[in-house]
Amino acid sequence: xxxxxxxxxxxxxxxxxxxxxxxxxxxxxxxxxxxxxxxxxxxxxxxxxxxxxxxxxxxxxxxxxxxxxxxxxxxxxxxxxxxxxxxxxxxxxxxxxxxxxxxxxxxxxxxxxxxxxxxxxxxxxxxxxxxxxxxxxxxxxxxxxxxxxxxxxxxxxxxxxxxxxxxxxxxxxxxxxxxxxxxxxxxxxxxxxxxxxxxxxxxxxxxxxxxxxxxxxxxxxxxxxxxxxxxxxxxxxxxxxxxxxxxxxxxxxxxxxxxxxxxxxxxxxxxxxxxxxxxxxxxxxxxxxxxxxxxxxxxxxxxxxx
Amino acid sequence: xxxxxxxxxxxxxxxxxxxxxxxxxxxxxxxxxxxxxxxxxxxxxxxxxxxxxxxxxxxxxxxxxxxxxxxxxxxxxxxxxxxxxxxxxxxxxxxxxxxxxxxxxxxxxxxxxxxxxxxxxxxxxxxxxxxxxxxxxxxxxxxxxxxxxxxxxxxxxxxxxxxxxxxxxxxxxxxxxxxxxxxxxxxxxxxxxxxxxxxxxxxxxxxxxxxxxxxxxxxxxxxxxxxxxxxxxxxxxxxxxxxxxxxxxxxxxxxxxxxxxxxxxxxxxxxxxxxxxxxxxxxxxxxxxxxxxxxxxxxxxxxxxxxxxxxxxxxxxxxxxxxxxxxxxxxxxxxxxxxxxxxxxxxxxxx
Numbered sequence: 001x002x003x004x005x006x007x008x009x010x011x012x013x014x015x016x017x018x019x020x021x022x023x024x025x026x027x028x029x030x031x032x033x034x035x036x037x038x039x040x041x042x043x044x045x046x047x048x049x050x051x052x053x054x055x056x057x058x059x060x061x062x063x064x065x066x067x068x069x070x071x072x073x074x075x076x077x078x079x080x081x082x083x084x085x086x087x088x089x090x091x092x093x094x095x096x097x098x099x100x101x102x103x104x105x106x107x108x109x110x111x112x113x114x115x116x117x118x119x120x121x122x123x124x125x126x127x128x129x130x131x132x133x134x135x136x137x138x139x140x141x142x143x144x145x146x147x148x149x150x151x152x153x154x155x156x157x158x159x160x161x162x163x164x165x166x167x168x169x170x171x172x173x174x175x176x177x178x179x180x181x182x183x184x185x186x187x188x189x190x191x192x193x194x195x196x197x198x199x200x201x202x203x204x205x206x207x208x209x210x211x212x213x214x215x216x217x218x219x220x221x222x223x224x225x226x227x228x229x230x231x232x233x234x235x236x237x238x239x240x241x242x243x244x245x246x247x248x249x250x251x252x253x254x255x256x257x258x259x260x261x262x263x264x265x266x267x268x269x270x271x272x273x274x275x276x277x278x279x280x281x282x283x284x285x286x287x288x289x290x291x292x293x294x295x296x297x298x299x300x301x302x303x304x305x306x
Numbered sequence: 307x308x309x310x311x312x313x314x315x316x317x318x319x320x321x322x323x324x325x326x327x328x329x330x331x332x333x334x335x336x337x338x339x340x341x342x343x344x345x346x347x348x349x350x351x352x353x354x355x356x357x358x359x360x361x362x363x364x365x366x367x368x369x370x371x372x373x374x375x376x377x378x379x380x381x382x383x384x385x386x387x388x389x390x391x392x393x394x395x396x397x398x399x400x401x402x403x404x405x406x407x408x409x410x411x412x413x414x415x416x417x418x419x420x421x422x423x424x425x426x427x428x429x430x431x432x433x434x435x436x437x438x439x440x441x442x443x444x445x446x447x448x449x450x451x452x453x454x455x456x457x458x459x460x461x462x463x464x465x466x467x468x469x470x471x472x473x474x475x476x477x478x479x480x481x482x483x484x485x486x487x488x489x490x491x492x493x494x495x496x497x498x499x500x501x502x503x504x505x506x507x508x509x510x511x512x513x514x515x516x517x518x519x520x521x522x523x524x525x526x527x528x529x530x531x532x533x534x535x536x537x538x539x540x541x542x543x544x545x546x547x548x549x550x551x552x553x554x555x556x557x558x559x560x561x562x563x564x565x566x567x568x569x570x571x572x573x574x575x576x577x578x579x580x581x582x583x584x585x586x587x588x589x590x591x592x593x594x595x596x597x598x599x600x601x602x603x604x605x606x607x608x609x610x611x612x613x614x615x616x617x618x619x620x621x622x623x624x625x626x627x628x629x630x631x632x633x634x635x636x637x638x639x640x641x642x643x644x645x646x647x648x649x650x651x652x653x654x655x656x657x
Contacts, residue, residue, distance in 0.1 A: 096639075223461075276463070
């Protein structure tokens with residue numbers, strides 16, 4: 001019984017954690033450039049609805065994922081136009097993006113409510129997936145986005161900490177003026193970081209609709225965008241630490257589902273609160289340590305140096 | 307390209323010289339235009355939708371009264387945002403606070419169903435206020451103690467509150483006569499806020515107007531208002547002047563939440579007459595937009611609330627006549643915000 005529960009939680013935490021990881025990585029890159037995107041929830045919704053719609057129409061879940069990434073990227077360029085190009089307030093623009101995503105996804109997904117799609121194909125790991133304990137669970141029988149999640153996190157780390165581009169992005173996040181003085185172009189780097197964040201956010205939303213649930217429902221991301229924003233704080237703006245965070249938070253969601261599946265004598269609504277309460281609890285526990293790790297220029301508007 | 311840009315610049319110049327009223331009219335016209343293009347792209351008829359909305363809201367007395375009914379929760383949730391905003395706190399949790407107010411007020415209504423209205427209604431009002439206030443005090447304390455940013459905390463709590471309601475209407479408070487539908491039993495007559503003139507306009511309107519008036523009076527006419535402005539301007543300096551920063555943050559946030567809780571109380575007591583899921587189609591979030599667009603100005607809040615009551619009616623119309631989900635109206639709200647955000651910064655940057 002405990003073994004089954006453990007296996008279920010482990011398997012579920014990897015599935016739920018994948019989408020959280022993509023979303024968190026995107027937000028880490030964005031926030032490293034000094035911009036807070038509170039509209040991540042909206043980007044996830046756009047990604048989920050576009051991926052499902054394209055997968056329904058074309059029959060290819062992969063095309064759905066690509067389209068979702070593109071849609072996320074484009075939406076973030078719109079966000080970028082406002083916060084970078086027009087120097088608008090980031091929090092208000094982020095919330096506007098959330099509304100935008102809620103509305104656009106409802107419009108896009110409208111004809112696909114109740115629709116059925118094939119979903120992303122799954123591939124077994126040759127030997128591991130046939131181990132006795134693993135057999136009969138989803139462990140080592142994953143779609144390509146799960147396999148790619150950790151490599152993408154490593155790639156994001158490499159981009160941010162081992163390339164000239166990443167150095168520029170982080171410099172802009174600390175002080176756009178100093179980065180400008182050093183010959184970098186803060187606005188361009190921020191646009192690039194936002195676009196990348198949008199691609200990842202779109203993929204995260206896509207994984208929810210074309211792999212996890214294989215359905216489209218209005219508002220189906222149910223706050224995962226905000227959980228991912230909290231995860232950025234939890235992981236101290238570091239892509240590799242985000243992996244741990246995503247698995248832990250994915251685990252909370254998985255535990256909740258497993259307890260329900262095992263017929264625990266707790267109301268499902270109380271269990272549904274678990275991820276949000278846990279997020280808040282983690283933020284409280286991490287509260288003191290986070291300030292030193294945040295990019296110094298986070299959330300401040302760069303008015304240029306002219 | 308450059309011709310387009312210079313044309314846009316000259317349009318902008320004309321607009322920025324126009325009186326404020328015309329400027330807002332232009333923003334709304336532009337947003338309606340962009341939203342219309344999106345609807346056309348989706349194969350819908352925006353002009354019919356706009357015309358229907360106009361006929362539905364301004365065409366007869368009942369439609370107009372429904373606008374005022376909708377203004378009640380919007381006004382309250384807008385004040386719930388504007389008040390903490392004075393000290394620089396961003397309360398995006400109006401939705402959750404509304405639900406918690408509704409929940410606690412319902413608890414009172416169900417537990418004391420034998421009470422007469424003159425005793426029960428004030429008690430429910432108080433409970434509604436407390437429900438929202440406690441829910442907002444949590445992020446208030448966390449922010450005041452510099453533990454968690456209030457924006458993210460209020461957003462997260464928005465997701466918890468409706469689940470508490472769901473738990474109660476599916477569980478302990480589930481009505482016997484309505485066992486097929488998850489909702490509480492109907493409230494007793496003593497728990498129903500009275501309505502006026504055969505419409506659904508209810509006493510909650512007074513709550514809303516009094517809250518707005520109190521907001522204006524506190525902010526503009528009292529020593530507290532002066533201190534709040536000092537905190538909003540420069541918290542460190544305010545603290546050095548001896549203003550109790552932590553106390554202000556918690557209390558102001560709690561009062562804001564309490565006002566949002568009154569909106570929830572009004573919805574269950576006057577409109578629904580029982581507790582059920584899905585009480586609010588995002589009133590808390592819309593209230594945030596209203597307060598933000600009005601820049602905290604009380605008269606601005608009143609006008610913006612009216613405007614957003616009309617705009618959310620577009621959502622109803624799209625749902626009823628064009629088979630679109632209500633949430634599509636969120637695009638229109640977002641576009642209005644985009645236009646304002648994109649414009650406002652021009653003026654700031656040119657300064």
